[in-house]
Amino acid sequence: MLKILNIVGARPNFMKVAPLHRAFEQHPEIESKIVHTGQHFDAKMSDVFFEQLQMPKPHYFLGVGGGSHTEVTARTMIEFEKVILAEQPDLVLVVGDVNATLACTLVAIKLHIPVAHVEAGLRSGDRKMPEELNRILTDSVSDFLFITEQSGIDNLRHEGVPAEKVFFVGNVMIDSLVHYLEKAKQTPVLTELGLAKDEFVVMTMHRPANVDTAEGLGAILTIIENTVPHKKVVFPIHPRTANNLKNVGLWEKIQAIEGLVLTEPQGYLEFLQLMQNASVIVTDSGGIQEETTFLKVPCLTFRDSTERPVTVELGTNQLLADLNPQTVHQKLMEILSGKAKQGIVPPLWDGKTSERIAQILVDKLA
Structure with missing residues (x-):
């Protein structure tokens, strides 16, 4: 044995x-x-x-x-x-x-x-x-x-x-995604949040480099404010990010943004359903780069490097070195106007x- x-x-x-x-x-x-x-x-x-x-x-x-x-x-x-x-x-x-x-x-x-x-x-x-x-x-x-x-x-x-x-x-992460894709479609998360396919952007932010400073958090708010006139933004907020927003006095301001759907961390199936129906994902996560590549959903990753280069070389992922709201807005507008990067699923x-x-x-x- x-x-x-x-x-x-x-x-x-x-x-x-x-x-x-x-x-x-x-x-x-x-x-x-x-x-x-x-x-x-x-x-x-x-x-x-x-x-x-x-x-x-x-x-x-x-x-x-x-x-x-x-x-x-x-x-x-x-x-x-x-x-x-x-x-x-x-x-x-x-x-x-x-x-x-x-x-x-x-x-x-x-x-x-x-x-x-x-x-x-x-x-x-x-x-x-x-x-x-x-x-x-x-x-x-x-x-x-x-x-x-x-x-x-x-x-x-x-x-x-x-x-x-x-x-x-x-990639074992893709094993789970393939196994649960149909089950994820049965979750009521879109209805519960008042969302429809391709009518929203999903954001996740939790890395210290992005959420541990008032400057970084302010940039995140600006990115959201620039995006909501075009698409709703769904932001399942990491506890670290929420606490930091409260500490720098931005919690009330982010809650007041019209068109922002602020939620607690989502379950795996719910988040999978959100990803496969989003127009674009804005993230600083590692795994999401892989999942969006498999789902062929555009992904903007706030990192100046990635340990998963195949998501950039073959997939739908694009790296943005910093949280510059102007650059992000330009990239988002390109994607939303139909100029999204096309990707393929990597080998195996x-x-x-x-x-x-x-x-x-x-x-x-x-």
């Missing part, structure tokens, strides 16, 4: 582990268990995803909670070590680039447990991003590196990683990545 511990920490991890756990359960030789570190501890950011993605209740909930990067990483390592010693797994599987990814990798490797990293090899080139450091360090010690796009192969080769550790399998983004990963692990370890 091949015992695998799958790590979920923050919101994007759930959509990646759900299809993997489902694929593992199709193999009688695999025992798959889920460890939730609790990095996202808000029910709206966590529990709803387990319910909607039909994941079983986590076998372990570490209850790490929030705090600084150091605090979260340290608490996760301490609690996860107890799980490993109790379970004695054959493999620890981590996804993405959150603090839980690195923390659990370090614990496993030091206890001589092999690690598989899903979404390996992605690089933004910006080492000031905590996620970039998490990616680099996790990849440097993992035994199985599962790649979503060609840049991952190129980056790992450049870093001297042995080719036999690297497997180009596709077919909804079957988890099955490929499960088969590789069975072949190599079972």
